[in-house]
Amino acid sequence: MASEKIGLTESISMAVGGMVGGGIFAVLGVVASAADTLAWLAFIVAGIIALAAGYSFIRLGDLSKDDDDGPLTYIERFTGSTKLAGMTGWTFVVGYIGTMAMYAFAFGGYFTELLGVRTVGGVPARPFISALVIVLFVGLNVLGAHASGRTEDVLVGLKVAILLVFGFGGIYYGFKHGKLRSGLAQFGVGPVIAAALSFVAFEGWELLLFDRDSIKNPAETIRKAIYISIVGVTGLYIIVAVVTTDLVSPQVIQQNAETALAVAARPFLGEAGFVLISIAALFSTGSAINATLFSSSRLLNKMVSEDYLPAQVGGNGDGEPVRALVILGTLTAAFTVLGSLDGISSFASLAFITIFGAASYLAFRNRSGDDVKTSVVPAVGTVGAIATIAALLWHLYTSENPVFWTVAGITVAVVAAEVLYFERKSIENGVSSMESELEDIV
Known part of the structure; x- marks a missing residue:
């Protein structure tokens, strides 16, 4: 029913929740290790590419003129x-598997640091906790x-509020103690890598x-929600990156990559700040x-119905x-147990850069000759994706x-x-043809 459909506020909440959900808690340390005090610039670059990809998907949707269409x-x-x-x-x-593995990795890292238990019986506790949460x-x-949708809205609001308290509190502390730096003197390839x-x-x-x-x-709701959410989240990431890299040394960040955000809260919020951010990270990554899992499992089912995946992957009728x-779950657990945070985040980022770059290229290829925007924005997304890859x-x-x-x-x-x-099918036909030829020879 139409009355049950969600509006702009809920759509923005979904998009913001999807991005802030666990990514910044998990990947900030990796980004800061690569770009140091220019981590804020790295998030701006990534945000611009994401915004160009968002425009490109919207453009393809407008050209398609079918509300039932999707990316595939x-x-x-x-x-x-x-x-x-x-x-x-x-x-x-x-x-999505790589992303969930990264979330689980961060969950295990924050959990073990919060409890102060890194090993159990001589075995690292982080991989066990990460697999268990999956x-x-x-x-x-x-x-x-x-x-429920309302519960998700509340959770997203709490996560954003905690990050804003962390960000603005850290900026005030850093400004008061003369610790804020732009990092532009260290400009190089680091921000692009990050x-x-x-x-x-x-x-x-x-x-x-x-x-x-x-x-x-x-058409209109998704357009507004994508633009508002990407711009807003980019701004939030910039604030968080500035605080983290200005208040914590590169050595400490590298040693605590998976919990860098909580470590950065200690200078101005003390141990209570570390605990607060760690608890927020557990709820957020969880x-x-x-x-x-909910969204990707349904994507798998849809792909099965369209013959993009074997029928054995889907099924179960109208149930879960x-x-x-x-x-x-099995693939994610294996990935998070066996992989490193660098490897997992790199793999997941590579997958999404490739998709979003491809969407930008497709939109550029279908540009309108009399509208400069339809050429420039997708071109930025395409070139940006190629450069970052x-x-x-x-x-x-x-x-x-x-x-x-x-x-x-x-x-x-x-x-x-x-x-x-x-x-x-081509392979099966080729094998059948070869078998027939062999039979004729025999």
Whole structure:
């Protein structure tokens, strides 16, 4: 029913919640380690690319002129390739798995630091806690335990309020003690690399594109919600980055990458600040895992119905997508237990930069000759995505070589699986033809 559809306020809350949900708590330390006091600039660069991608998706939606369309339909319609649409869907799913693994990694880090327990029986506690929280939320989703829209609005409001208190409190403290610095004297490639690493913190607004049928006046509401949420979140990230990098030394940030935000609260809020931010991070990353599991499992089911995934992944009729949840949970748990924070965040960021860059390119290719905006904005998104992907890969290859090969190996495996799936009929026909020829020879 139309009365049950959500409006602009709820849509903004969904988009902001998707981005702030757990990304900034998890990825801030990685970004700050790469860009130091220019971390704020990295978030501006990533925010501009995300905004260009948002414009591009909206532009493709306007050209499509169908309220039931979504990102995958745009890809298929404007490229004429079902394979590319399916591979984009797979990339979305893989990106969500990486994102949830990052959230779980951060959850385990904050949990163990808060309790002061890093090992149990000589075994690191963080991987165990991270896997356990994944299992917990898979179970809750299987049982159908999801937060209501109103509850999500309250949680998003609390998370943003805590980050604003942290940000403005830290700026006041830093200004009072002469600790605030622009960092521009250290300008170099660091912000571009950090922008690529930070891109996963801008993942979340695109979920609105998959929920068009549950939003009032989707074309106009989604347009406003995406622009407002990305600009607002970018501003919030800038404030948080300035406080963290100005009040905490690079060495301390590197040693506490997964809990950098809480560590940065100590100078002006003391131990109570560390506890407050840590508790907020636990709620935030936990709710982000829950929400992403919910959305991505339904994306998997939709992809099955459109033959983008094997039928064995979906099913379960009108109930919860149990098989999809179990598959997502298993892959996420393996990733968060075996991976490093750098590797997980790099992989997730790479997935979403690729998707958003591709959307920008597609919008640029379908630009209007008499409207400069339809050319310039997608061009910025395309060039920005290419530059950040190149910077990220260069950084990983030169500074994090094991992470580079891990990310490369996973990427090759995923692409190979996608190609094999979408070319399966051609392969089957080729094998049958070869068998027939052999039989004729014999």
